[in-house]
Amino acid sequence: MASLAWPLLIGQLALIANGVIDTAMVSHFSAMDLAALALGVSIYVSVFVGLSGVLQALQPTIGQLYGARQLHAIGNEVKQGLWLALLLSMIGCVVLAFSPLFLTFAHASPELAEKATLYLRIEALALPATLGFRVYASLNTALSRPKMVMAIQVTGLFLKVPLNGLLIFGGLGLPAFGGPGCAIATTVIAWLMLGVAWLLVAKMPLYRELKIFGGGFVRPSWRAQRNLLKLGVPIGLSYFIEVTAFTLMAIFIARLGAIPVAGHQITANVGTVLYMLPLSIASATSTLVAQAIGASEWRNAKKIGYAGIRLSMGLSVLIGIVVWFMREHIIRAYTPDPVIIAAALPLFLFIAFYQLFDSLQVTTAFVLRAYKSAVIPTVIYAVTLWGVGLGGGYLLGFDSFGLTPAWLQGAPGFWMANSASLGLVGAGLMLYLRHVQRRAARRAAADS
Template identity: 80%
Template sequence: MTSRIHTFRIASLAWPILIGQLALIANGVIDTAMVSRFSAMDLAALALGVSIYVSVFVGLSGVLQALLPTIGQLYGARRFGDIGREVKQGLWLAFFLSCIGCLVLLFSPVFLSFAQASPELAEKATLYLRIEALALPATLGFRVYAALNTAISRPKMVMAIQIGALLLKIPLNAWFIFGGFGLPAFGGPGCAIATSLIAWLMLLTGWMLVRGAPIYRELRVFGSGFVAPQWKAQRSLLKLGIPMGLSYFIEVTAFTLMAIFIARLGAVAVAGHQITANVGTVLYMLPLSLANATGTLVAQAIGARDWQTAKKISRAGIRLSAILSVLIGVAVWFAREQIIRAYTPDEVIIASALPLFLFIAFYQLFDSLQVTTAFVLRAYKVAVIPTVIYAVALWGIGLGGGYVLGLDPFGVSPAWLHGAAGFWLGNSASLGLVAFFLIWYLRVVQRRVVQRRVVS
């Protein structure tokens, strides 16, 4: 196949994933917008609760991402009957991970004590997290369904369910946050009630489709009897999934710790950083979707033992992601003031955020390169070395360098990098290093695959 065909296949698979990801982000935006109209205390509790829940969810769902290359390779090898067994082991893994996550969320006061929040704020945040604990098993179970569909190149139904969930979110949020029809106003924790109900509806809808739709029949997810958890299968998923989950955790905490350090500089600096980070998160969904699609198609090619096609797809995906990121970076740079004004009319905050958009404009390239390459490596079932690269670069160089440049404890940083700009430069440089070393390591992995093929 030509490079153009591979690019078209990646784009065709990526766009439903992108829309689904944007629908998930929109849920958080809706929560924030609606709770902000209830009370400042509930908004603060929501922010505190979400920061803990996201850290737990991202780490655990990252482990389940091991299903993508595993099922993708089986699908490429046309071992359809084995996919059902792997999916069942994935559901068992989701159950075990849910038990761990629920314990963390139920005992959230231990973690909230570090925030030194007021008793009322801590109480609301605790209630929010304990209700979210009810949603976690369903959310992780749906991640297994999403992984199955993405791995067999059928993400449109996942997208449809996610859009349907988003449409339900607004009326359910309004009901549980503000009360009505016999229910009291729950405020911020009402978001968690709505999320829990929707999560279970999504789970039931997804697996009912797997049970009834003809396209899933040959995968033998249903109708093949009860399958107990098997240590060999669980160990194989964990061997790949734990470093993947850690890499997600490292990425999330790198941004979280950035915000904590920048908070020392005052409310204006934090506000400018938050706007920039929010824009960056939305923009990240495009390369993340392309990475998912590229990794899936590479895994399928590997399963078919078509090593040359796997290499061509990886190059096409990385190239497409890089080109689009450059175009987006240029567009963001020229529209930076309009984007910031859509967030706030405050001239002081606008002045704080404007310099940071320089980094948003060019770090998109590094971010797109690293995430697409990381997903390709996962398609080859390689995750440990990339996780080490993430830890050293993002925590060591990104946060460490950002601390030195932004807070200037040694008096060596130039004045224009003092504050949030220093942290953003450190983060951008670390992503550039991650991208460089991951691309280098991918070439090493692909060369080894070719050498093993020649020897065999």
């Protein structure tokens, strides 16, 4: 599990680092371009996360086929995944092309809206490549071979700095594009990564038995697409629910003023980085569980699932303790402003134990996906994250009933409700996982 998780972790951190590099470099160009970048990224991420979530259906599907040693069927599944990625790209590109419609809700100035629109339309050109690479990543992860994915992602990160510098600030005869220069660099790197990834699949012997290339043209199959969408759409919706819950939380906190939202942003950024560890363990656990299911090793699948959940939660407890004792040093690495530090410090109480709930829910959700179960978990996400998390946060944060203690008013109220909602998600998913495992055991007993 650890051998699968660490390359996934480094790859995820490389993706986050791309965003950090964009923000840091554009901030040295102009405040207007930085604002356009922030606005554009918030829209693009919502689109990309939802669409790439749909493609997550490939990982358990291929994992089960690999566990069953049905290698001939994997190539066909990958081709159907590429057709699905193409369809999703077309949908995403249409959404990004009509980005001015969404920007009107932000009440952005004409100049800001123009720059954000340009950023999003350039990013639309990168979307087919990023989704095509997601198919490659799902294939490799399902086959327990994530190191090559990590190597390509880290190489792309190294290319990001020089390309950003050239396209943001100008040089070698090119004009200074500012914020949209990030999108151009992202698009170029995305297509390079896609080309390298599928060139490796075409040339490396370890993929040859899958017959992805050389097996002839395969048309889209409605049955295969329906099966992928049946699992993928709920997964994409669950990702969308998670992203929007955090986005709307930030919007509500912004009503309290610049200082509370600055403290929230620092806390949320730290939480996002820490989340990469349980996410990587969850993905590795899901792969091994799917392979065991494919091999009809139901007891082993159950054992692996619970081992992954325990590992993820155990590490999260250790990380929470470290974060709590290092909280002042972590916050000071973001800002020297004592007012913002004072706003962020109380929120790190929630970060310390929030990780435990987050690791429980994400690992359990991924184990359920290995069993190809995603509809009920998505309903649980919607009810708890939107209802308890956002609704409860609004009531606590704004003291709607006049009963909220002073220490929970404002941003702490939102974080308390969000933490409670994740705890409920984790508990609900665990109960449902036990139901799914019992059902799988009955089916296996009937088949035998």
